[in-house]
Amino acid sequence: TKDGVSVAREIELEDKFENMGAQMVKEVASKANDAAGDGTTTATVLAQAIITEGLKAVAAGMNPMDLKRGIDKAVTAAVEELKALSVPCSDSKAIAQVGTISANSDETVGKLIAEAMDKVGKEGVITVEDGTGLEDELDVVEGMQFDRGYLSPYFINKPETGAVELESPFILLADKKISNIREMLPVLEAVAKAGKPLVIIAEDVEGEALATLVVNTMRGIVKVAAVKAPGFGDRRKAMLQDIATLTGGTVISEEIGMELEKATLEDLxxxxxxxxxxxxxxxIDGVGEEAAIQGRVAQIRKQIEEATSDYDREKLQERVAKLAGGVAVIKVGAATEVEMKEKKARVDDALHATRAAVEEGVVAGGGVA
Structure with missing residues (x-):
């Protein structure tokens, strides 16, 4: 591998004093990797130059704090200059080129990343996973997907795929457990009159309510499918609100004084x-207004900026992707585990470099800029 941070992680020096310096440079490479996902070799070379020249200045009698302030000012000036030099990177060909260079000139990786970005948009989530074969693959999930399945196999209407597929359904969103069918009757009757299927996404649907829905579906009175809402606690409330924004519906929540019995078709x-x-x-293809979806995305973005933990940040970014684009999974193929590990690291690097290029543009590489 030629990836700076991968090489740095493996370095451990016997001399404790020397090792202290090595650990400091490793920290530089790691921080660059966390912030940008690539550019770790450049960061290491810059760190060495700053230390070498800085120590010379201190040895010649310069005040270390003045030196640090000077370095900070120089960094700000250099960053501004690089921003001015940068060229936007927006078309698919340029994206593929950036990905190719970052993946050690592997064109297939560059093309895969460009294709993934085409499919899910610049905001979409792109993840890298171990593949099962020798070839790299790209899986794309369009629309919003969450990890909850049907509450009863009796809802299945496509036995060959073992799935429930409903065309142009109404979607009922409830932030509560539904166990009493009586409170659902007005909505069910309205949906049956409209002649459309119904998807229920609630904290849970159980007992008599679930049994009645199954019977109605099997008799063909009204096509229904029920699933649990994704997430737990506050995250579940937020995700239900995301789905409501995407589908142009309202979350039926007793917290804001809404009762399921009084829900109408307008709330779905x-x-x-x-x-x-x-x-x-x-x-797939919720009917929510584009302006409302963009507003919701901007709101979540603000939360990402203020998030303190990586876990929260990751979950919020997933929510943005589900609202804004979709999710693409690049499955890395390789013959051995060692090759897989090295290739996966390259694809990860290429993905980060490409994201940075799309967000901030590109400058001439190889230290030229």
């Missing part, structure tokens, strides 16, 4: 299609 969301299998639910 709608989508072009909903596919539910054993473990996942995918909502």
């Amino acid at each position: 969301g709608q989508a072009k299609r909903v596919v539910i299998n054993k473990d996942t639910t995918t909502i």
Whole structure:
């Protein structure tokens, strides 16, 4: 591997004093990797130059604090200059080139990343996973997908795929457990009159309510499918609100004084299609207004900026992707585990470099800029 941070992680010196310096430079490479995902070799070379020249200045009698302030000012000036030099990177060809160079000139990786970005947009989530074969693959999930499946296999209407597929359904979102069918009757009757299927996404649907929905579906009175809402606690409330924004519906929540019995068709969301299998639910082409979706995305972005933990940040970014684009998974193929590890690191690097290029543009590489 030629990846700076991968090489640095393996370095451990016997001399404790020397090792202290090595650990400091490793920290530089690691921080660069966390912030940008690539550029670790450059960061290491710059760190060496700053230390070498800085020590010369201190040895010649310069005040270390003045030196640090000077370095800070120089960094700010250099960053501004680089921003001025940068060229935007927006078309698919340029994206593929950046990915190719970052992946040690592997063109297939560059093309895969460009294709993934085309499919899910610049905001979409792109993840890298171990593949099962020798070839690299790209899997794309369009629309919003969450990890909850049907609550009863009796809802399945496509036995060949073991899935529930509903065309142009109404979507009922409830932030509560539904166990009494009586409170659902007005909505069910309205949906049956409209002649459309219904998807129920609630904290849970159980007992008599679930049994009645199954019977109605099997008799063909009204096509229904029920799933649990994704997440737990506050995150579940937020995700239900995301789905409501995407589908143009309202979350029926007793916290804001809404009762399920009084829900009307206007409170229900709608989508072009909903596919539910054993473990996942995918909502395709929700009818929510673009302005409302963008507003919701901007709101979550603000939370990302203020998030203190990496876990929260990651979950919030997933929510942005589900609202804004979709999710793409690059499955890395290799012959051995060692090759897989090295290739996966390269693809990760290439992905980060490409994201940075799309966000901030590119400058001439190889230290020229």
